[in-house]
Amino acid sequence: MWEGLRAEIVFQLRLYRRNRGIFAFLGDRLLSERRVYQIASFDFYENRYEIQRDDRVAGEYSAEAEFLDAFFFLPETELGEIEAGGGLDAADYYLLARVRMMPVKIIAPLNIITLFSTKTVFTTPWVEAELKP
């Protein structure tokens, strides 16, 4: 970041409803999906770290540790509403999440190199989380 570079982290969230019974082979139904992009940069003039979310400044930090905590933290995000009733409960739903991190956010069209190098983008596997009632 001291060279003017920026970093990007993308939180990818998917909400599924389980398909049970004879239609289970069709797979679970994707109800909603949300991606949260956070871009971190260093402001040389103000001597502080800056986090942008959805093209707006979401936070400014002078301390490095504080900045890192904020950068790797997924802020409260609305993923959609779950239908109540109909014989369905929280166990019928689950969440998949993964994180894609670019230590150096490469601008287009130079970002094409991400297709050819595994060191430019780090992606976690999908992690499943159950919903709590």
Added chain:
Amino acid sequence: MRVFHSSTTSVGLFVLVLIFILLIALIVVFSHQILINLARVDVQANIVAYVVAIAFPLILLGLIVFQIVRLIRDRATHKPGSRLKSRLIMFFVLIALLSSIPQALLSVNFVNSAINFWLEARIGEALRGGLSISLEYYRGTVENLRAFNRSSLMSYILEDLNRNPERLWKNVRTVNSEVQFIQIFNGDGSELLFRGEPRGRLRSPGTFDGRTGDLPKEDREDASILRNAAVYELDGGQYTVVVGRLMPEGFDSKASSLTESLEIFSQLNRYKRLFRLVLIFFYFFFSFPIFLLSILVSFLLTEEIIRPIVNLEEATRRVADGDFSFRILSRSADELSHLVGSFNRMVSELSHSREKLRQSEKISAWQEIAQRLAHEIKNPLTPIKLSAQRILKKYSADPGAGEFQKVLQASISSIVREVDNLNDLLVEFREFARLPMPRLQSVHLRELVEEVTQMYRNLSTEVIIDSSHISEDSVIRADPGQIKQVLANLIRNAVQAMPKEGEVSIRSAVVNKENRRFCRIWIKDSGVGIPEEIRGRVFEPYFTSKTEGAGLGLAIVERIIFDHDGNIWFETQEGVGTTFIIDLPLGSREGAG
């Protein structure tokens, strides 16, 4: 039989060239977007990118393999033109390779040079130096405001706050000319004083939450403002003093550009080896389909070149085998098409000459027969006639014979009459056998037709002869005497084909045939028509459907027309009528008498 030069190849070629142009347009217009979408692993890649990247080259490869297999099969079966085709394709592929290899080498070299040039250490140093200077200036300004607002001089200057505010502002400017505005709030946050640049004015100290020291830079559309706040106690009261200045116009945008440039430079520098490989990969990614397309185009182009040659070869073989009806049709207008046209003309002329030769041979044969016949018949005719006349004379001198004299007289008269008829026939034979070559000159057709039709108009009032549709300036190149004979023969036949009443119409027009201009004459009657069974023999010598004449009329007509380098044929329908059609070469109007 006719060979049609198919346009399928041309359509294919056109479609390929269209795809070629489309692909280039696609690359030029959308390459940036394609590259961005390809790299966005978290979104569905653009379908266009998939088509360009995978499907299109695969389809092209498939088509090329198909064409190669077909060519190998053609060569194995010794298909005409396959050897030439393979040589031409090799040539085209070689040309494509020779042109694309240097281009590829140049492009790779250019990419390398460009990357090396942009990543030169001097550029990085310049960018960092620029950033350093701007930071120095910025921090210097901040430091200057901070130092001034904390200095003991400021306490002294503030003594004029209640006594002489104008002097206070003047003193501030005198001590520090970089301060462009001053704003003083009292303890409850209300503004006591503001002097200087109006854009620097804060509405209340609440704007900075009572903070002191360096205030956050305020970015406006028209300016960036730096401020410093400090708290002073004066005459028992507490005051917040804010001093500040506006950054020079364009400082912010220039600073942003500098930061962005440094970011790009740092990215390029960090991944320069990877960029180089990726750029070279993408050069081939976009140019490979174009290279494949050019090979495919060369296949179709070769087909386009080979086809007329193969057709010509086949046509030559067919003509050599005696099939003069073979023609090649070409829709293009290039030199090969001209060659095809010349070939067709040559075959047509060969066919015409052959027909003429056949006709001449036929006529010669008949001439020989006619001469021999005339000779054989003529020799005994004279003594027969003389003997008959002598017998008649002797018996007339001795009339005692009675009834016998009557019979003898009638019989000998009949012999003499029949010998005269035979003599007339022989004259006709001789005429046919000794038909002279035409003496060609430019003549007005209308005059000839009028001369002939006048005679028949006088002979028959029941048959109408209409020659009004012959243009006055129709000029033919012909022997007037022979053409009059032709017209007389045909008009007589037409009149005879109408036993009671009817109409004979004669008209003419100029037509183009095999790149030559002819005067076409139609002689149409409303007679009984020609029965189907004798249509094929109409022009044969000694063939007639009538009770009188030797059947040489139409044979003579046909021969005269052939001698004029023309053509004659007929169209007929029983009960409706017959039309004889004659094509004669056009003459020049200037030479027409």
